[in-house]
Each structure stands twice: as C-alpha cells, then as structure tokens.
Amino acid sequence: MHWGGNAMGGFGVNTLTTGAFDPLSKQPELKHAVVQVETLPASAELVCMRRAEDGGGQDLLQSLRPFLRRLDGASLTLAGRDAAVVIFRARMPEPDAALLDELDEVLGLVAHASQVLAFSDQQTGVSKRARIDGSALTGLRLYGETRAADWLQGLLESGSDIAPLRRFLFAPLATPPVGQLQLGKVVCNCYNVSETAIREAFARGESRAALQQRTQCGTGCGSCLPEIRRLEASGGK
Known part of the structure; x- marks a missing residue:
C-alpha cells in the first residue's frame, strides 16, 4: 500500500479493495477492507x-x-x-x-x-x-x-x-547448516535485530525491557512489537 512504480511492477493491493481514503492524510482505508484470499499457482x-x-x-x-x-x-x-x-x-x-x-x-x-x-x-x-x-x-x-x-x-x-x-551458498537450505552461522530473519528493521538474537535473549531469562534497552528493538516505529511479544510469551522457544 505504501509502494509506487519506483518499487514495484503492476498495481498494488489498493486496486483490489475500497477506494476510500482519509481526506487529510490521504491514507487508504484498505486496512479495514474485507478480502477473500485464494491460492495462486506461482511461477518460478x-x-x-x-x-x-x-x-x-x-x-x-x-x-x-x-x-x-x-x-x-x-x-x-x-x-x-x-x-x-x-x-x-x-x-x-x-x-x-x-x-x-x-x-x-x-x-x-x-x-x-x-x-x-x-x-x-x-x-x-x-x-x-x-x-x-x-x-x-x-x-x-x-x-x-x-x-x-x-x-x-x-x-x-x-x-x-x-x-x-x-x-x-547454492544448496537448497532454508536455514544455515547445523553448527554454522545462525542469522535468523530480521524482526526489528529499525535497529537490525534478528529473531535469533531475540529468542536467545528470552531463553536465557532476559526481560523485554532489558532487551529493548540493550538492542533498541521495538523502540523505533514499533511495528515489530507484536512479534517481540509473541517471542517473549513463548520464552524464546
């Protein structure tokens, strides 16, 4: 919804939902639209x-x-x-x-x-x-x-x-080989904090407040906070 022609080809999801938008900010109302999802056979x-x-x-x-x-x-x-x-x-x-x-x-x-x-x-x-x-x-x-x-x-x-x-490098592996570098996906893009780092912190008993003070994760835009809370609830497992 935030992308234009400089970052994607074709039309964005906006074209599939309501055309309503906020008169001041011009933000689209699509976050509240009802949608139906179907499987699309994907090419390579x-x-x-x-x-x-x-x-x-x-x-x-x-x-x-x-x-x-x-x-x-x-x-x-x-x-x-x-x-x-x-x-x-x-x-x-x-x-x-x-x-x-x-x-x-x-x-x-x-x-x-x-x-x-x-x-x-x-x-x-x-x-x-x-x-x-x-x-x-x-x-x-x-x-x-x-x-x-x-x-x-x-x-x-x-x-x-x-x-x-x-x-x-060319192996069909979704994760690095066991015993090798475990990077994990990035959860906090603002401060480049990985899921692996967050899981390890919670697994050793570190609190969310301490984690945020040490890494700043979740203190920027805040969009990663739900994922951080989920990882905290699971105890890093």
Missing part, C-alpha cells in the same frame, strides 16, 4: 541481491527499475543498516537466459568475473550466481530455487566471513 521465483558499499545503492536501484515492468510480481527494496543491500524479487514462468544475463550484468554477476560463482541445471532450469569480494558475500542471484534467500540476505547485510558457508 527470482531473487537478486547486491550489497552497496557507497551511495546507499541509489545507482543500482535506478538501473534495476526498468526490470519492474518486464517481470510479473516484481518488487525492488532496500535492506540492511550498516550497508545497504538492494533486493529485487520477481516471478519468471520460464527461464529467460537473455534477461538473466542482463540482470547479471547490472548486478556485477557476470560469469567470467573471478569473484563470481555460478551454478546452472539445464534439466530443472535452476540458475544461481554469487559474488564474493575478499571473504564477504556481496552479490547474489537465485532463479528457480530460493529457499536460502533469507539467511543469505543476512550474510550480505552483515558482511561476515563466509568461508565456513561457501560450499552451501
């Missing part, structure tokens, strides 16, 4: 990420925006706190090698570059690229199989040494 997912060390990723965002109009369900967002990570997501019914090559060029993921790892399975259509600069993962493109996207995003955001995880 495409996830692209690139860590932007300088300029907050604005040049890369500008270069990726034309792709919003060329792919279904496309979105373009920023993540990360210490360094911006540009994230492009879309759906692609059939592998389009030429289009993937265009994206790889924009993202600095061309196959012949020494920093780039590549994987391709002609039978399944799965195609993946990863860029490593020094010891850090700085770029990623997954098509056809994207289970690892969430924890790989954490690696891009943190700039951590990926040596222990390098051989798992």
